[in-house]
Amino acid sequence: MNTRRPLILITNDDGYQAKGINELVKCLRSLGEIVVFAPDGPRSGMGSAITSTLPIRYSLLKGEPGLKIYSCTGTPVDCVKLAINEILDAKPDLLFSGINHGGNQAICVNYSGTMGAATEGCIFGIPSVGVSLLDFSADADFSEACRLAYRLACQVLANGLPHGTFLNLNVPKSGQVKGVRVCRQAAGRWVKEFKRSEDAQGRPVFWLTGKFENEDPAHPENDTLALDDGYASLVPCKIDITDYAFLPELQRWNFE
Amino acid sequence: MNTRRPLILITNDDGYQAKGINELVKCLRSLGEIVVFAPDGPRSGMGSAITSTLPIRYSLLKGEPGLKIYSCTGTPVDCVKLAINEILDAKPDLLFSGINHGGNQAICVNYSGTMGAATEGCIFGIPSVGVSLLDFSADADFSEACRLAYRLACQVLANGLPHGTFLNLNVPKSGQVKGVRVCRQAAGRWVKEFKRSEDAQGRPVFWLTGKFENEDPAHPENDTLALDDGYASLVPCKIDITDYAFLPELQRWNFE
Numbered sequence: 001m002n003t004r005r006p007l008i009l010i011t012n013d014d015g016y017q018a019k020g021i022n023e024l025v026k027c028l029r030s031l032g033e034i035v036v037f038a039p040d041g042p043r044s045g046m047g048s049a050i051t052s053t054l055p056i057r058y059s060l061l062k063g064e065p066g067l068k069i070y071s072c073t074g075t076p077v078d079c080v081k082l083a084i085n086e087i088l089d090a091k092p093d094l095l096f097s098g099i100n101h102g103g104n105q106a107i108c109v110n111y112s113g114t115m116g117a118a119t120e121g122c123i124f125g126i127p128s129v130g131v132s133l134l135d136f137s138a139d140a141d142f143s144e145a146c147r148l149a150y151r152l153a154c155q156v157l158a159n160g161l162p163h164g165t166f167l168n169l170n171v172p173k174s175g176q177v178k179g180v181r182v183c184r185q186a187a188g189r190w191v192k193e194f195k196r197s198e199d200a201q202g203r204p205v206f207w208l209t210g211k212f213e214n215e216d217p218a219h220p221e222n223d224t225l226a227l228d229d230g231y232a233s234l235v236p237c238k239i240d241i242t243d244y245a246f247l248p249e250l251q252r253w254n255f256e
Numbered sequence: 257m258n259t260r261r262p263l264i265l266i267t268n269d270d271g272y273q274a275k276g277i278n279e280l281v282k283c284l285r286s287l288g289e290i291v292v293f294a295p296d297g298p299r300s301g302m303g304s305a306i307t308s309t310l311p312i313r314y315s316l317l318k319g320e321p322g323l324k325i326y327s328c329t330g331t332p333v334d335c336v337k338l339a340i341n342e343i344l345d346a347k348p349d350l351l352f353s354g355i356n357h358g359g360n361q362a363i364c365v366n367y368s369g370t371m372g373a374a375t376e377g378c379i380f381g382i383p384s385v386g387v388s389l390l391d392f393s394a395d396a397d398f399s400e401a402c403r404l405a406y407r408l409a410c411q412v413l414a415n416g417l418p419h420g421t422f423l424n425l426n427v428p429k430s431g432q433v434k435g436v437r438v439c440r441q442a443a444g445r446w447v448k449e450f451k452r453s454e455d456a457q458g459r460p461v462f463w464l465t466g467k468f469e470n471e472d473p474a475h476p477e478n479d480t481l482a483l484d485d486g487y488a489s490l491v492p493c494k495i496d497i498t499d500y501a502f503l504p505e506l507q508r509w510n511f512e
Binding site for chain 1: 298300301302303304305306307308309311312313314333334337338341342363365366367372375379380404407408411415417418420421423435436438439440441443445448449450452453455459460461462463464490491492493494495496497498499500502503506507509510511512
């Protein structure tokens, strides 16, 4: 009889104190042994950044049966790397990152520390999922997102994921979610990205802001549209970003 | 007669003072109007990180016919965003990022600030290329990398790139490069990633280090192997990371 419970690594980019990660821990706790290894404060927008010029530290904050919580001075990706290289005795059976305060649909997957951590788990061969709620508020209601995260965790533990594939789950802000729509990453980009302001000496400074523009609003199978329609979006993502379709044409270019 | 010369945006992640970006500017200068908009210091390993909680500043360091140089307090992606949103009157015809001091082959594309900037250019619809030399030294010899970057720039200006596709060029460290091999991103990951050390008080600290392990060493069409064989590697990359092959299976999962 195999009595070992699944080992589940949980991290995020909002820091270990955020409501989203604590709600996630509560909802996944019945599924296995939980190790939280998360940044010691907010790391939003860190993508897959790593800390290469400074030393990284971590602390054990809490250890009880079935749950250990560590905080770390690094980025979300540093957290995953450090937990796997230095802390865990075995490779986790599952990695969950989140639940993020704010959506990571469409091209946001590229900038998101939440998704950076999920990408990193995938690189290590761990079935990995990022979960985000389209609500930035500190006391957001995570009940629907937790319900879906739990079901998704059960499915991933049961079915596994292909090598090199990870999942991006986004959940609409409020009210009853109509269901889960499995779809692709919307094409699009952010526009009007800076607010010009000035410092105490009157010198210009720029704050990142902006608005997402969906380039393909009519395509029903993209995540942004699914969310607009009241569905949670689930996008399977790859760590191999090679454009195989363009390879043959590029091979005909002349480099001599 | 169209007399407008191409507008070329150049950035990097080693900072505007690095030898690699200055050599790149020299070698591309004959092809168009150059605007350098680069970090004010090293930003290695920043991936596609953005600065969302601090204001960003920039300074014009040099303005002469055909060449403007700006430095910026942000990440490589911030540089691209700020240049396009606030500085440039027209969309660049070409973006080059680099030449990086150090390789960005295989999964390094995921952590690289050089490639983060190229990704961002692609998101804006600009034909974008990251160039890296497999030599970390400050006074590396960039002559072969420049020769290849120039030829690639000519080809991209002539042929364009598909929407959503950007290029990752890596050049071996020393000696004569045998040619350019158009190939895919090698599968693999870094191992033994931390050096444990201690601070002045004897507390443990961790420095990121490690060694790349190619998971597919026998496959001739991957970038790591091409570089090992003495070729420059050129990988076409996509901003849409959706795993289309896995979509149908994921759609059969049960989320109820």
